[in-house]
Amino acid sequence: MSELPHPGFVVVLVAAAATFVWRVLGAVLVGRVDPDGPVVRWFTLTSYALLAALVVRLVGLPTGSLAELPATVRAGAVLVTITVWWLGRRRPLPAVLAGSACIVAAAWLAAG
């Protein structure tokens, strides 16, 4: 991956700065802003939408090794994750483990 434009630690520090700004802003403005106001609500909704787009990208159009698996396998693992979450009284860990187990099993069958 030497063709990537920046060293990894520079990317890490940029992401750290972009996150730290909000933490510091909260520490400075505490007591002077309404955490339930419209601006905060827009940012919260936008971060949900961006994360949902990220999930679609990670599963649907992966850039790394996950692209080696067929799209049907990835879609099946998503279905299993959500089903186990729903049936398992909305507990995150069993759902994540079940979805990942699907990927492992499918990759193992494909390789063997």
Place this chain on the structure above:
Amino acid sequence: MKREADLALADPGAAARAGFRVAIGVPLLLVSGGMLGFGALAHDIGFASWEAVLASTVVWALPAQVVATELHAAGADLLAIAIAAALTSMRFFPMAVALLPTFGRVGLAGRVAQSHLMSATSWAFLMRSAAPSEPRARLAYHTAFALTCITAAALATLAGWLGAAALPQPLALGLLFMNAAFFMVLLIDQRSRQALLAVASGALLYGPVHAGLPEMALLLAGVLGGTVAFLLGDRLRPRS
């Protein structure tokens, strides 16, 4: 019940020990699971192990870490990476505004330090009624809780990175999938219809936007989806 818990936790030392004990349970599993996946992803796109561990301790926000790593792998420029990370991390602002006053009179440096240690998990646990209510005890409880989580995060990131490097390919792929799976269950676990609308809009918009503008797709899908949910959701709100 509450008074009994408070009496036992009145001393900051006891509160710190309680914060540590509570963190070693579900919070530790959640943090480790998420960071294990991040470590695998970081290895997959070519980060060194120390760069991956650095990310988990100085960014200390899984969505920002994953989004920055993904965009970096796609060759995005630093400004796009910064904007996307900032959009996913905005939640720390209202969280800090709500949490920090409960620690009583703490100087700016102390507030900034607590605000960096804070995570979605530590925030949620401090807002529970089982957490101590006396400000100094809360401060000790949160510090111990969050330091335990951040240590686990660093170790799990390293484990995920090493796992992706050394484990057979099927297991490494399973670790990689954990990133997406974690965000999925986080996003669908919403009580608010407006938040669900934002999730659905972002997910549905990503494909079409990516077909036209692949470089900007994450940012645009996020901003458009969030704005759609903001405008529609506001209109649907009962006026009272």
